[in-house]
Amino acid sequence: MAFKPQGHMFSFSSILFSLLFATIVSSELTSNCYESTCPRALSIIRSAVINAVAKEHRMGASLLRLHFHDCFVNGCDASVLLDDTSTFTGEKSAGANVNSLRGFEVIDDIKTKVEAACPGVVSCADIVAVAARDSVVALGGPSWNVGLGRRDSTTASKDAATKDIPSPLMDLSALISAFANKGFNTQEMVALSGAHTTGQARCQIFRGRVYNETNLESNLAASLKSNCPSSGGDSNLSPLDVTTNVYFDNAYFKNLVNNKGLLHSDQQLFSGGSTDSQVTAYSNSASTFSADFASAMVKMGNLSPLTGNSGEVRANCHKVN
Structure with missing residues (x-):
């Protein structure tokens, strides 16, 4: 049975914390982050997603799932895209992802085009977040404002992915x-x-x-x-x-x-x-x-983003700079 908080004090403090957290996050991520530094970024992403979904409708679901599986593991930081290295085993081989997570080639294509337009500016994490929104829209679903300004992680964790991503077998x-x-x-x-x-x-x-x-x-x-x-x-x-x-x-x-x-x-x-x-x-x-x-x-896209000087903007979404 779900826990139901008792009393007005708990409810008020919870609301206050939520509002404070939302204010902090919204001050870090802004929808116009690339307006001057890479004004074509959003149109490049949208065009690539529309083309990918037109070729294969399933890709829309795959790009949405990619964002979900990224954000649920240490936040929306593009860690899910990283290949294994000598220092860590990445998330691609976790049970929830292996042989099922898709859309990497679409993200790579978008990254290549965005890098050509404005090198070193747009993070892989932001590309994944925007691509998820544009995929839903391409399939006839709702749109939402995607806050931008995330940076990319320099590590990934198979163990965290195994622990944090909900299983289709769960009650x-x-x-x-x-x-x-x-x-x-x-x-x-x-x-x-x-x-x-x-x-x-x-x-x-x-x-x-x-x-x-x-x-x-x-x-x-x-x-x-x-x-x-x-x-x-x-x-x-x-x-x-x-x-x-x-x-x-x-x-x-x-x-x-x-x-x-x-x-x-x-x-x-x-x-x-x-x-x-x-x-x-x-x-x-x-x-x-x-x-x-x-x-x-919107709330999911705000899960623990790396901002400011944290992380990096990867040149290649599969590996750290």
Whole structure:
């Protein structure tokens, strides 16, 4: 059961801390950071993302996921992009990322173009954050203001990625805790989970749900079994949203209400628990979901950014300068 704070003193101090934190972060990240130093940066990123998503709709989901997996591990610092070195094992080989995290080549292409326009100015972390926003927009979803001015980390941690990134096998209580550890409340967790209204998952990830869980709509279960046998076919893909997978909308939540969540963690959001009412609300109102998702994404983009003299602006997103 989620802890409910008692008394006005706790609530007021929590609100005060949140406002103070937001003020500090907003003073460090600004939407017009590159207005004079690299005025074409945002248009370069947007154009590259639109082209990448037009070639493959799934890339929109992949770029969004890349941002999420970056920010949840030591903050939005592009650490997820770093290759292994002799001094650290990076995040790409963590269980949540290996053989599934995608979009690196799109980020590389954007970085090359931005470096040509203004060398050493725009960080890889900012490129990942903006590309995530532009991907959602390209898929018909909401937009939001992306604060800019992040700098890139000089190290990465496989162990931190293994520990911090929520698993698709988690129950509701574990999901709530994983997001709370990063400062998100339960409503924000449900909103961010709505990112699964696009993208695909491997058979290996949802096989257990298909063959062992009863709260899966029968026709969908039969269809999934044909694509995901009880053994073998680990890399076979199925859409996270079985109805409108190439669009960013609220169909994900409608699916959950009808027991059509692909992942165990998805269906946990509508399984007789505390988040059922939030899922129902989003299933009934696309605009409410869009607004809450955009707000939560702003908050996620503000997770522990490196600013000022911290970190660096990498010339190559895969390695430190």
